[in-house]
Amino acid sequence: MADVQVLGRRPFGVTARRDAWWVEPLVVFVVLGSFAVYATWAALQGVHYSHGGYLSPFYSPELFGDSPHAIFGPKPGWWPLWLPFSPAILILWAPGGFRFTCYYYRGAYYKAFWADPLSCTVGEPRKRYCGEAGMPLILQNVHRYFLYLALLFLPILAYDVWNAMWFANPATGATEFGIGAGTVVLAANVVCLGSYTFGCHSFRHLVGGGVDCLSGSPARHTCYNVAGKFNRAHMRWAWISLFMVAFADLYVRMCAMGIWADVRIL
Amino acid sequence: MARAIFSIWRGDQSGGAMQDYVTEVSEGMVVLDAVHQIQAESAHDLAVRWNCKAGKCGSCSAEVNGKPRLMCMTRLSDLPLDEPVTIEPMQAFPSIRDLVTDVSWNFEVKTKIKKFTPRPPDAADGTWRIAQEDVERVQEFRKCIECFLCQDVCHVLRDHHLHDAFIGPRFLVYTAALEMHPLDVEDRLADLKEAHGVGYCNITKCCTKSCPEHITITDNAIIPLKERVVDRFYDPVRRLLRVFQG
Ligand code: SF4
Ligand code: SF4
Ligand code: FES
Ligand code: FES
Numbered sequence: 070m071a072d073v074q075v076l077g078r079r080p081f082g083v084t085a086r087r088d089a090w091w092v093e094p095l096v097v098f099v100v101l102g103s104f105a106v107y108a109t110w111a112a113l114q115g116v117h118y119s120h121g122g123y124l125s126p127f128y129s130p131e132l133f134g135d136s137p138h139a140i141f142g143p144k145p146g147w148w149p150l151w152l153p154f155s156p157a158i159l160i161l162w163a164p165g166g167f168r169f170t171c172y173y174y175r176g177a178y179y180k181a182f183w184a185d186p187l188s189c190t191v192g193e194p195r196k197r198y199c200g201e202a203g204m205p206l207i208l209q210n211v212h213r214y215f216l217y218l219a220l221l222f223l224p225i226l227a228y229d230v231w232n233a234m235w236f237a238n239p240a241t242g243a244t245e246f247g248i249g250a251g252t253v254v255l256a257a258n259v260v261c262l263g264s265y266t267f268g269c270h271s272f273r274h275l276v277g278g279g280v281d282c283l284s285g286s287p288a289r290h291t292c293y294n295v296a297g298k299f300n301r302a303h304m305r306w307a308w309i310s311l312f313m314v315a316f317a318d319l320y321v322r323m324c325a326m327g328i329w330a331d332v333r334i335l
Numbered sequence: 336m337a338r339a340i341f342s343i344w345r346g347d348q349s350g351g352a353m354q355d356y357v358t359e360v361s362e363g364m365v366v367l368d369a370v371h372q373i374q375a376e377s378a379h380d381l382a383v384r385w386n387c388k389a390g391k392c393g394s395c396s397a398e399v400n401g402k403p404r405l406m407c408m409t410r411l412s413d414l415p416l417d418e419p420v421t422i423e424p425m426q427a428f429p430s431i432r433d434l435v436t437d438v439s440w441n442f443e444v445k446t447k448i449k450k451f452t453p454r455p456p457d458a459a460d461g462t463w464r465i466a467q468e469d470v471e472r473v474q475e476f477r478k479c480i481e482c483f484l485c486q487d488v489c490h491v492l493r494d495h496h497l498h499d500a501f502i503g504p505r506f507l508v509y510t511a512a513l514e515m516h517p518l519d520v521e522d523r524l525a526d527l528k529e530a531h532g533v534g535y536c537n538i539t540k541c542c543t544k545s546c547p548e549h550i551t552i553t554d555n556a557i558i559p560l561k562e563r564v565v566d567r568f569y570d571p572v573r574r575l576l577r578v579f580q581g
Binding site: 078079084085086087172173175176179180185186189190192193196198199200201202203206207210211213270271273274278279281282283284290300301303 | 398400401402403415418421423426466468469472488490491493494495496497500515516517519532534535536537538539540541544545553554558559561562563565566569570
């Protein structure tokens with residue numbers, strides 16, 4: 070192919086754009102960065118992650134741990150002494166990896182954290198570029214496997230909502246059905262995470278996007294259309310679910326620490 | 336009548352500079368009208384490519400205030416006229432003169448994409464039957480007017496000049512239209528991964544934001560193609576399944 074000789078490239082940060090192009094990457098940097106810091110901090114705490122029937126989504130499923138939600142009992146004896154233990158670090162890599170490799174977030178953080186480019190038509194800092202065509206970013210193609218894991222988390226988090234509907238009666242000690250503000254928070258979290266997950270590009274591909282003719286399989290066609298609806302709002306659900314999952318952890322944490330008092334609705 | 340300043344890039348492949356022109360602007364004018372007015376009044380040799388003035392031929396692509404735009408569809412009333420309006424040629428292609436760039440690379444790229452190859456006809460009279468819902472997905476891609484604004488804004492071409500390794504968003508849309516067509520039986524996945532360089536796209540969606548036809552380039556064309564490439568080349572389970580399925 071003929072060698073394409075274009076005019077020179079603009080230096081880093083230089084653009085002819087007049088609008089406040091730097092606002093979007095800055096907001097992404099601050100919000101995503103704050104979420105990463107909060108999630109890491111919360112995951113490493115190892116305490117205040119459950120309150121009665123409530124379990125923080127950062128800690129669910131609790132494989133090993135000290136709360137009544139733990140499936141296999143307390144911290145295993147084989148856990149190396151030098152390694153800090155928290156039930157969250159056993160599982161949080163899965164939803165974390167799902168978000169990290171999400172097509173939407175990739176585009177957003179390549180801009181905000183790696184200036185590749187900072188914003189459209191703004192000069193870039195580096196000359197070398199191989200995008201997702203070579204190592205290490207070619208590994209982003211693992212995304213669909215994180216999707217499979219994320220799909221497993223949804224029923225687990227839905228089961229947590231069920232658990233959050235049972236409260237101990239302080240007078241009798243018996244367990245009774247009820248709904249608290251925490252139940253609503255955990256339920257809203259599952260709805261948001263579900264809306265985010267069902268709009269995943271790999272999900273849309275899996276349920277029908279990978280084949281050209283869906284007219285012969287109406288069920289797949291419906292799934293594809295529904296995934297498409299969620300997919301068109303994927304960016305919105307990515308942010309809403311990010312806030313919601315952090316807030317759900319914060320809510321349970323604050324209640325567990327006795328700072329917030331959970332309100333019983335029913 | 337108000338006057339406005341237009342800062343227009345003048346020059347060719349050997350170099351150039353922005354030059355200011357003042358002209359009267361009136362209600363309903365678009366950037367291309369202002370350029371033509373300047374051409375008539377004070378810059379008779381100003382080179383500009385245009386044709387339909389209706390946003391349908393894709394000839395008048397340029398960068399207005401740093402954003403890839405069709406000049407004939409960019410209203411002056413949408414731009415701040417209290418400061419000079421900058422008009423530059425597309426940056427991802429060689430300059431011919433002033434606002435005119437050499438976009439022939441795009442047509443060379445197109446010839447390298449495997450052509451539409453339909454399955455054998457469905458009926459004895461040599462015709463096919465397609466369900467409407469099966470063809471809907473690719474119809475969006477057919478709106479493309481080949482303005483190449485998406486190619487211009489894509490940093491892989493614009494900043495990294497990887498014209499030899501990456502076909503660019505326009506031709507990923509074109510390939511998607513063929514690859515997802517219900518009648519097409521050609522296989523372009525190996526080309527997409529290697530010669531067409533779909534992996535170079537880092538999904539920053541600048542192409543989608545610039546498309547005057549509002550084609551959802553990244554989400555509906557490029558990412559689905561990336562997923563198909565993953566199916567074929569990167570997903571170990573799919574590979575295993577293919578072995579068992581023969
Ligand atoms: S999304 Fe991909 S093809 Fe579109 S501008 Fe960005 S890198 Fe280029
Ligand atoms: S996809 Fe859109 S931006 Fe790209 S060439 Fe076609 S019409 Fe222009
Ligand atoms: S979760 Fe965003 S693309 Fe899969
Ligand atoms: S002149 Fe045809 S698109 Fe502008």
